Amino acid sequence: MIAELGHFALILALVLALVQGSLPLAGAHRQEQGRDGGGWIALAGPAALGQFVFVILAFAALTALFVQADFSVMVVAANANSKLPLIYKISAVWGHHEGSMLLWVTILALFGLCVALFGSNLPATFRARVLGVQGLISAGFLFFILLTSNPFARLFPAPADGSDLNPLLQDPGLAFHPPFLYVGYVGFSMAFSFAIAALMEGRVDAAWARWVRPWTLAAWCALTMGIAMGSWWAYYELGWGGFWFWDPVENASLIPWLVGTALLHSAIVVEKRDALKSWTVLLAILAFSFSIIGTFLVRSGVLTSVHAFATDPARGVFILVLLVAVIGGSLVLYALRAPKLTGGGLFSPVSREGTLLLNNLLMTAAAGTVLLGTLYPLFLDAVGGPKVSVGPPFFNATFLPLMAPTVVVMALGPFLSWKRGDLAGAFSRLYVALGLALLVALAAWYFHRGGPVLALVALGAAAWLFFSTLAELADRLRLFRAPWRESLERIRSLPRAAYGMTLAHAGLALVIAGATGASLWREEHIQSSLPGDAVEVGGYEVTMEGVRQVEGPNYTADQGQFTVRREGREVMVLEPEKRVYPVAAMPTTEAAIHTTGRGDLYVVLGDAAEDDSGAWVTRLFFTPLVVWMWIGSLVMVAGGLLSLSDRRLRVGAPRRRKKATV
């Protein structure tokens, strides 16, 4: 009964999405031609509200089915089990194709609702067009769900119990990774809708940039958080001590992040300087386009031959049609309308706009190389070549060289003024940062003699970015150069967006430092250990004491005991596990990690020796600085959120300007 109600709610949501995607657009067109379209325009808000209500009903219905463990519903039977803990029954709602698509549409409807509720300061025709584009996207996805991926399909006869959620997904890190990622992906749909609406109206101005920026920033924060969570999960759950593997799923989220970051910065130029308009509109279209390509690449089976249900040819064709309609359609509209978007502000290459544009190009080039590396196997396959996979060497050789100049320019840009900057002046204010960066590189060389040179360069670059970001803040506050009273006053009056930038840039510096330590200085010991055997790793002495059997709610595990000593004193006991989930018939490793600011001690229990000698394969890692990657990511998100809370960026803020111009 609940399943059928959910199904009907989805159908009603589709009907409302079709209304939202047609009449308001037509109404806005009529209005433009001088005829009356007001009645149709007024439909946009109520339709978005109604669509949200029905989509959330459907989502609630699916959640209820999972919580009740109703195994007569196919997706519940395939992804839950009566013994599954409640929290994972809830996260199982989006732990599979059908449910994740429903989550996608739910978030989309939520964003649509936000425009309807908080967009009263937008011009009526513009708002109608934004909501209309949102309605069209929503309709496309609802069609996709209802025709090819119905989450409410029944299974007859119903099995007595379900086959459990994939054990890898039974983890707090991964349970909430998809919602964050999807808020990011779907959040870019706002920038997209604003861009399409602006192309229809043929006008992009500072007010437009001010409307787009908060939505993009919110999406960017969520996406950053989602990627960091996914990377963190891969780090502690997969048991290899790595944090990024350049696989298509990860790349699919990195590409929109790079483009979205570029968009965030180029929108500033549109707002402040009335330049880079058509470029910014293009980025807005691309950020969302890559988001849906990312969503679908993982799902459609175009790229990876994932087993069983994920690969359904009907689904793939539908996805392709949807991609061509959304992305192809918007790029054609761009080709037709963008030449009319002429910008005003001219600027010299050495200026803040110049550095923002340069970093924009570097970011998009980086996104392009990641895209190329991800799709290359597909291209080769399409022309009948051999099946290949593109691995980390390609990405390290192409992505990292693009990131190096990005970091240098990033530190420099904020010191240059708009329109025409003074490079020598900027450098003269950065010699302290440069000195500190060299010092950090030297210190790293002293402590890690014989380590790779790349690590010293990368750590120096991170320090350069970190200290010049702080120097920029000090410069703005006139710390140490003006009376302390004036600096105090400046601390209070400095807009939150400025602090946001400082935090975000400093956070990235921490991420770079962490990634450098974790990938280039990692110590790794793999051995067969008998109880009592000790291994020296990262300044610790780790003794394996033994292995015992433990029992979880829906799994059994071998649990190892490892005593960790540092300079003879016992620090702690680490207990890594090797779990077997009997229902899903799948083993997982649970690494035990001792985290410090200096680095992580990471212990994994492998297989028992086959000869009954009592020996176990153990893997011990010391991953220097890795914790700074997660801290840095959180600092970046905090910077984004702080900037979002700035008055100037608040969604209601452009009202003042509108009154002034009308």
Added chain:
Amino acid sequence: MNLKFLLPAAIFAAIAVAFAVGLTLDSQRLPSALIDKPAPRFDLPPIAAVDGTGDNGEPYGGGFSSDDLEGRVSLVNVFASWCVPCRVEHPQLMSLADDHGVTIFGINQKDKAKDARDWLGRHGDPYRAIGADVTGRTSIDWGVYGVPETFVVDAKGRIRYRHVGPIMERDLTGTILPLIAELGS
């Protein structure tokens, strides 16, 4: 019109064409190194009488070895009671055995004996014989990387076709039955 503004659309068109070609390359038809080669040698025991869970019964399925494959066209199906897609393809297997008289052998992968017996009791048993691959070792020899997978083996014991994922109605009528008819004639 200014050509540089058309560039993004042109690049996307190229990507879309690659996607379209990628879709026609049926990802389910994975190349198998074993196609047209003899099936691997193996000798699997029946589903055990005792499996350590305390619920004991009779040995079931009779065991299955590579020698059984000689002399007739047959289907080898890798299944398990814990595998949901197996439930989906099961009616098709029943129909193959009952309505079309096709010989089907089962490899029961990484299953508990009692679960497997209960499962076959509940949904019906289409198999001529079943071997229990408790460790998954034989499945690896067949190049199986997930459940369910199905192979068509000719009368000389050579693998002729590999199907990944559940067998649906359209797979039966579209590929598997015609292939069996062709190999049998």
